[in-house]
Amino acid sequence: MNIHEYQAKKVLGQFGVPVPVGIPAKSVEEAINAAETLLKEGATLLVLKAQIHAGGRGKAGGVKLCKTVEDIKREAHIMMGKTLVTHQTGPEGKVVKMLYVESGTDIEKEFYLSAVVDRATSSVTFVASSEGGMDIEEVAHSNPEKITKVSVQIGTGVQGFHVRTIANALNVITKVEMASLTKVIKGIYDAVIAKDASQVEINPLIKLSDGTFRALDAKLNFDDNALFRQPDILELRDLNEEEPSEIEASKHGLSYVKMDGSIGCMVNGAGLAMATMDIIKYYGEEPANFLDVGGGATKEKVTEAFKIILADPSVKAILVNIFGGIMKCDIIAEGVVSAAKEIGIQVPLVVRLEGTNVELGKKILSSSGLQIISADNLEDAAQKITQAVKS
Secondary structure, eight states: OBOOHHHHHHHHHTTTOOOOOEEEESSHHHHHHHHHHHHHTTOSSEEEEEOOSOSOTGGGTOEEEESSHHHHHHHHHHHTTOEEOOTTTOTTOEEOOOEEEEEOOOOSEEEEEEEEEETTTTEEEEEEESOTTSOHHHHHHHOGGGEEEEEEETTTOSOHHHHHHHHHHHTOOSHHHHHHHHHHHHHHHHHHHHHTEEEEEEEEEEEOTTSOEEESSOEEEEOGGGGGGOHHHHTTOOGGGSOHHHHHHHHTTOEEEEOSSSEEEEESSHHHHHHHHHHHHHTTOOBSEEEEOOTTOOHHHHHHHHHHHHTSTTOOEEEEEEEESSSOHHHHHHHHHHHHHHHTOOSOEEEEEEETTHHHHHHHHHTSOSOEEEESSHHHHHHHHHHHHHO
16 A cells, blocks of 8 residues: 655654655645745745655656745646656556645755565665665666665664665765664664555655755555554555555455456466466457455455456456365356356456366356356467457
């Protein structure tokens, strides 16, 4: 789960990470009031930021420097309701429904700092670079020597040598700089552990003229599977920023991600789902979604999965690929038949079953009276579904 910048800064602030003073605004009027408040508190420069779940806002006109309330009013009118298109939103962009007015900061130097739960090393890995404020992917490609990675084991937590390694990468040398950077690093690590964050990204992390550091921007991602124990984080969820079909899927316990292809996929198991999408691409078509019904799906759950897939107008065919273990093939077959009859599926439907009760499952499909194309294996299924789409 993602949250907005202003929410991320509030969370990090709870763990001692210094952040600029700012006020969120849901309307132009609230933005004006926020600007007046910050100016009264001594701000000499204001920054108006669009709040969407995507990076690259500045290049798309989603970040504006302002000196007066009139500047905020003018830019807020332009920004609120605008569709921002960035390299992370895709061509459809995202509509701005929330603004953030922040006190401007005198920047001496910009850096990049992030922390991610690293499964490869079973640790929290920090990524640091002296090239802040830029696309870190481009830095990694063009100047990989300017990126430093430091893995912090859960059993030890942040130690002095972790901080010194990052400090060397950022050319931090004075006592004031070291003390401030240490506070930032430990705050990020504590936030990851305490709030089940999967990633924290600060770009840029800025150094002020007095040698202290501040998070000028912040992004936090959280582990969806741990939200049951993070009710305060779950309250920060903004459904306006999420794909409606993905929201609907989550209500039924389905793992669903919308994609741009034409073949809808319903599979049990994340690994099998990935393999199914790969083989669809191998035979020249594109998957319309990732959908894992899980190991204990019911007929009702399968029906809801079909409804979600068919709600996507780009879907021209559906491939059901099930390996029966806990999820028995006959249960899936009954769900497929029930859903097909209830919904009235009008696109080609290919079903590949294997595993527990597979013969019974195939018998249910063949005797249903429905136009269901049966496949013997994954390759056969991929060939039949791609041929159905092309014809």
